[in-house]
Amino acid sequence: MAIKTQPTDASVQDFLDGASPARRVGEGHRVDEIMRTETGAQPVMWGPSIVGYGSYHYVSPSKTSRTEGDWPKVGFSPRKTAMTFYGLKDLPEGAALLPELGTYTEGAGCVYVKRLEQIDIDVLRQLIRIAFSRGDDPRP
Template identity: 50%
Template sequence: MAIKTQPTDADVTAFLDAVPDARRRSEGHAVRELMERVTGEKPVMWGPSMVGFGSYAYQGKASSGEWFVVGFSPRKAALTIYGVYDDYGPVDPLFEQLGTHTTGKGCLYLKRLDAVDTVVLETLVRQAWERAKR
């Protein structure tokens, strides 16, 4: 089975500008800038609500397809960061320095971007990008 979420031609800036909550909208633009700077890539919309950078061939036990290397979604409950956290491997000690956050299987959740150390976040994004490019 293939992953249903695919890259689209939707405009990333228009998506971020349409985020209803002003703080979350601002955080989305800030994370976009951070990820563009780290990756050197242009953002791409994946499905209707995720912004991704780069891509790789994904092969799991139940699904396969293409997926972005790092990305984010400015969701109502939390700013969700993809690609920097993996619940299946050892936890990077940098997460202890990050600030207030929670994690899921493959996601980092930030209630407030201003509650985390953005230098640490940038380092986590850079590590994930470099790891994927090896």
């Protein structure tokens, strides 16, 4: 089984400009700038709502089914209730550093931040670099 979220040709700029509430527009552009700087990668829309940087191929063995696919090395989405980050805690070094980020909550694979001013941007930069360091991008 493969994950359904795939890279698209949709405009990252248009997506970020359309974020809601208005505060998320500015935060989204700021996070995009930080991610571009720390990864050196251009952003790509993954599905309709995730801005991703780089990609890697994963295989998750399971007792009942095997899941595999491609996923961004690091990404985010400026959602209404929180800025959602992907990949920040997937590697042991990121998980160890995460408590230093500031005020956040966690989901299964995500880190949620209500306001950027509640986190340490230097720690965010480190977490992004750690997440982006995972395996080589399998795409040419």
